Amino acid sequence: MIVVGGSWHHDRVIATAHDYTWFDEHFNALSQGYCLTLVQGMTAETLLARLRATTEGFGPARLGTLLETAMSGPRSGGYWDGALVGALTVEGWALLVEHTSGLGASSEVITALSAGGRVVSHSRNVELAGRFFWADDGDLRLEFDPLLAYQRWGSDPDALAGVMRQVGFDLTEPDDEDDEDLEDELDEDLDGDVCGVTLCQGATFALAEHLTGVRLTPELLERSTYLVGLAPDSASSWG
DSSP states (O other), X not given: OEEETTEEEOSSOOOOGGGGXXXXXXXXXXXXXXXXXXXXXXXXXXXXXXXXXXXXXXOOBOHHHHHHHHTOOSSGGGOOSSEEEEEEEETTEEEEEESSOOGGGOXXXXXXXXXXXXXXXXXXXXXXXXXXXXXXXXXXXXXXOGGGTTSEESSSTTTTHHHHHHHTOOOOOOOHHHXXXXXXXXXXXXXXXXXXXXXXXXXXXXXXHHHHOOOOOHHHHHHSOBEEEEEOSSGGGOO
């Protein structure tokens, strides 16, 4: 491992986009709208406590039940007053899974959770708009939309540029004509041709693995038992 800005990541690429094409292929419902967040040094219990999530009325659940619960809230459309989340302890990290909420897609939440450690999250909605965050100890190092990886923000947006290319991202900035072609491709993807989007999604998972050392698998997501809670939808309510 090598030191980057006082923290670490793996000094070799340990996965690529092709290692994670299973997500879109096998988790169609979740992939239509998801947020996965990995928080270093926490357990599922301590993460839910940090999020001020209440577990009252919710039992431990497998992924299928978690997704059904996330869409069965009391509000119109099945939404909840807050973020319905599932948490799992994985290899020294806490994994937060969201289907209809986006705590992990908030820079405010990510930077707050990263105090004293590292947080990596990625998300995508039904319109394919997504976000990837990497934060270390309150410092948002990297933020970008996986489908537009040539546009990056954060305190060190180019620190992982080489790794991003190796895992499968295209960092080439398009000209105006290429921009129109990209819009056409995204329209095609929304109509069902998701090959390019699937590989981009796989690259997102691979980059998260590079930063955390945690390899997510279909078996881990599907067969694990999650702690379920309802959290406030903003870090400002944590106190």
